[in-house]
Amino acid sequence: xxxxxxxxxxxxxxxxxxxxxxxxxxxxxxxxxxxxxxxxxxxxxxxxxxxxxxxxxxxxxxxxxxxxxxxxxxxxxxxxxxxxxxxxxxxxxxxxxxxxxxxxxxxxxxxxxxxxxxxxxxxxxxxxxxxxxxxxxxxxxxxxxxxxxxxxxxxxxxxxxxxxxxxxxxxxxxxxxxxxxxxxxxxxxxxxxxxxxxxxxxxxxxxxxxxxxxxxxxxxxxxxxxxxxxxxxxxxxxx
Amino acid sequence: xxxxxxxxxxxxxxxxxxxxxxxxxxxxxxxxxxxxxxxxxxxxxxxxxxxxxxxxxxxxxxxxxxxxxxxxxxxxxxxxxxxxxxxxxxxxxxxxxxxxxxxxxxxxxxxxxxxxxxxxxxxxxxxxxxxxxxxxxxxxxxxxxxxxxxxxxxxxxxxxxxxxxxxxxxxxxxxxxxxxxxxxxxxxxxxxxxxxxxxxxx
Numbered sequence: 301x302x303x304x305x306x307x308x309x310x311x312x313x314x315x316x317x318x319x320x321x322x323x324x325x326x327x328x329x330x331x332x333x334x335x336x337x338x339x340x341x342x343x344x345x346x347x348x349x350x351x352x353x354x355x356x357x358x359x360x361x362x363x364x365x366x367x368x369x370x371x372x373x374x375x376x377x378x379x380x381x382x383x384x385x386x387x388x389x390x391x392x393x394x395x396x397x398x399x400x401x402x403x404x405x406x407x408x409x410x411x412x413x414x415x416x417x418x419x420x421x422x423x424x425x426x427x428x429x430x431x432x433x434x435x436x437x438x439x440x441x442x443x444x445x446x447x448x449x450x451x452x453x454x455x456x457x458x459x460x461x462x463x464x465x466x467x468x469x470x471x472x473x474x475x476x477x478x479x480x481x482x483x484x485x486x487x488x489x490x491x492x493x494x495x496x497x498x499x500x501x502x503x504x505x506x507x508x509x510x511x512x513x514x515x516x517x518x519x520x521x522x523x524x525x526x527x528x529x530x531x532x533x534x535x536x537x538x539x
Numbered sequence: 540x541x542x543x544x545x546x547x548x549x550x551x552x553x554x555x556x557x558x559x560x561x562x563x564x565x566x567x568x569x570x571x572x573x574x575x576x577x578x579x580x581x582x583x584x585x586x587x588x589x590x591x592x593x594x595x596x597x598x599x600x601x602x603x604x605x606x607x608x609x610x611x612x613x614x615x616x617x618x619x620x621x622x623x624x625x626x627x628x629x630x631x632x633x634x635x636x637x638x639x640x641x642x643x644x645x646x647x648x649x650x651x652x653x654x655x656x657x658x659x660x661x662x663x664x665x666x667x668x669x670x671x672x673x674x675x676x677x678x679x680x681x682x683x684x685x686x687x688x689x690x691x692x693x694x695x696x697x698x699x700x701x702x703x704x705x706x707x708x709x710x711x712x713x714x715x716x717x718x719x720x721x722x723x724x725x726x727x728x729x730x731x732x733x734x735x736x737x738x739x740x741x
Contacts, residue, residue, distance in 0.1 A: 307666055308646030308673040308697065315682045316667035320729065322658045327551035330558055332658070333572030339625070341566070355566040365648060381649070381664045386550055390557050399560045407556035412544060415551055419559050423568025431571055435578055435653075436621035440628040441701050471646045471699050473673070485629075489701050505700045512674065512695075521677050523692045529700035 302464050303373035306472030309516060328382035335364065335389060340434030341427070344492070352424040357396055360439070362492040364388060366467040443502035447488040450532060451506060455481045457535045459508075465496030470534045477515050478538060482527065483507040489531070498533030505529055582619055583627075584657035585728040588705055591616065591632075591655060592731060593722035596710040605632050605707070613655070626703060627654035633696065634707040635733070640687050641706045642680065642733035644672040645698045652703035656728050663732065673697060683734055706733040713739055 323329050338359040341348055367388035368376065379387065393399050411417060451457055461475040469491065485505045494500030512524040561567045591613060595602035605612040609632045613622050623630075630652045633641045645651070646669045651659040662668055662683075672679045676693045680686075687693055696704045708730040714722060729735035 305647065307670045308644075310670035313667045313670055316665045316671060316679065317662060318683050318734075319661035319665070322660050324661060325547050325551070327547070327554045329576055330554045330572055333575040334554075334558060334561065334567070336575045336625075337567045337571050353566055354564055355561075368648070377666060381661070383550060386554055386557075390553065393557065393561070398564065398566065399557070403560065404553075404556055407559055408549075408552045411552035411555045411559075412548065415548070415555070419555065419569055420562040421569040423562060423565065423570070425568070427568050428571050428574050431567075432574060432578055434625060435575070435583065436624045438624040438626070438628040440623075442629065469647070469699055471673075471697055473646070485702070505702070507702075516674055520674050521693070522689045524676060525692060525694050526673060526697060527694060528697045529702045531700055 301472065302369055302468070304369045304371070304376055305464070305468050305470070308471050308473040311519070323382070324380070325382075331382055331386045331389060335385060336435070337427075337431050338389070339439070340431040345434070345439065347430060347433075351426055351430045353427045353430075355398075357392075358493075359392075360492040362467055362495075363392070367392070369467055441489045441491060443488045443490050445488050445502045447502060447504055449484050449504040449506075451481050451484065451504075451535065453481050453484060456538055457481060457506070457508060458538045459530070460498070460534050460536050462497040462534070467495045468497055469495060469499050469531060470497070471528065473515055474510070474528060474530075477510060479508040479510040479514075479528075481506050482509045485529075491531075499531045503532040505531055506535065508535070579653075579657055582621060583624070583654050585655070585726075585731065586723070587618060587622070588652075588655035588728070588731045589723040589726035590618075590719065592707050592726050593719040595632075595634075595707050596714075596722055597719055602634070602707065606634055622654045624654055626650070627652050629701050630655065630703045630705065632705055632707055633694070635709045638690070639692050639694060640733060641694045641696060641704075642672060642676050643696045643698065643704045643706060644669060646670070646673050647699050650698040650703060652705050655705055656731055660728060662729075662734070680734065683729075685735055705731045707731075708733070708737050711737050711739055 341353045341355045342359045344358050394401050459474045459477050488502035489505050490502045491500045508530050510526040512520040562569050595605050609630050649659045649664045676695050677687050730737045
């Protein structure tokens with residue numbers, strides 16, 4: 301199992317912080333913006349065949365998450381949200397050969413000497429136009445393919461318990477639990493790439509309702525319902 | 540990294556080095572990151588969600604359409620193009636009502652409806668919140684200052700697939716006759732995720 305998939309329901313934790321800021325350090329904004337640009341310029345979007353960027357890779361939320369899910373789980377909890385992004389994204393650029401570790405280290409050392417030294421200027425405006433266009437258009441996973449949902453509203457379903465894969469879209473606490481289908485979403489939804497545990501190809505998504513007591517017995521609160529949107533690949537008929 | 544270099548200073552230099560190299564190598568431009576951030580200040584943010592909720596409060600028929608078919612209802616309003624854009628491709632609204640309180644959580648990470656709420660605040664991304672909110676939502680909400688009695692059903696929405704949720708909170712008493720603009724001004728991102736009530740400033 302991967303601990304990162306099993307966060308929901310963990311016991312023994314302190315009260316969580318009600319920190320309402322999106323970024324708690326100014327540098328965090330920059331790595332967020334870089335990740336958005338990478339998603340916007342990803343080679344799986346057809347429009348990017350003509351955008352004059354030297355970024356030529358496939359990059360999505362799925363890639364960012366795969367990195368986070370493959371971290372040492374104890375390290376995962378040592379780093380703040382955008383620290384994990386910075387580590388994962390800079391690692392990607394080095395591993396993919398866009399920058400060498402030496403030049404990144406040298407440039408880091410230079411900025412450590414003078415943090416407010418300016419960034420380079422210029423570049424192709426068409427790159428920025430595509431980045432903003434991506435934010436306006438998105439990257440819908442809904443597919444125009446006919447599918448016949450296996451389950452209907454009111455059906456009792458069991459959540460499958462597939463072995464861990466590189467990436468997973470199934471919250472760990474739901475594995476082997478039973479719920480009731482509340483809604484069958486229209487159409488089919490793919491995922492950016494096959495996760496290795498049953499998701500990727502276009503398939504229906506369901507809204508499934510769980511009684512929190514059926515998951516956590518008495519270690520929960522009265523009158524609490526949990527609704528989760530689950531890919532069909534993670535569901536099966538109760539045995 | 541030298542022990543003498545503070546963790547935040549190192550990260551700040553590291554990300555600046557990375558951005559600088561990506562610009563030099565023609566992957567992004569010198570303005571890309573600034574333009575992304577500006578877009579979230581002006582176009583995509585909780586100010587959009589607040590307008591939607593305010594309209595739902597003054598127009599019950601709109602509210603029903605919003606709950607039945609969220610994208611179509613939002614498309615009726617005069618927002619800039621992009622309300623079905625990144626992280627808002629498939630949004631759904633749920634309403635609080637007497638006897639029902641909704642709370643949104645993403646136990647796996649941080650899925651959030653960007654066009655209507657902007658970017659997720661730190662409390663939403665906190666692993667402790669993600670761990671606890673799904674199992675003991677009332678206790679977490681009480682720590683956040685919101686008391687939900689056991690007689691009220693709590694519905695926790697874990698956004699792990701492709702649907703992004705937001706909450707239409709209850710309209711506070713004492714706002715009768717307010718304009719949509721006045722109402723929108725008091726609606727917080729936290730209220731639109733079910734983590735707070737809408738309160739009128741005194």
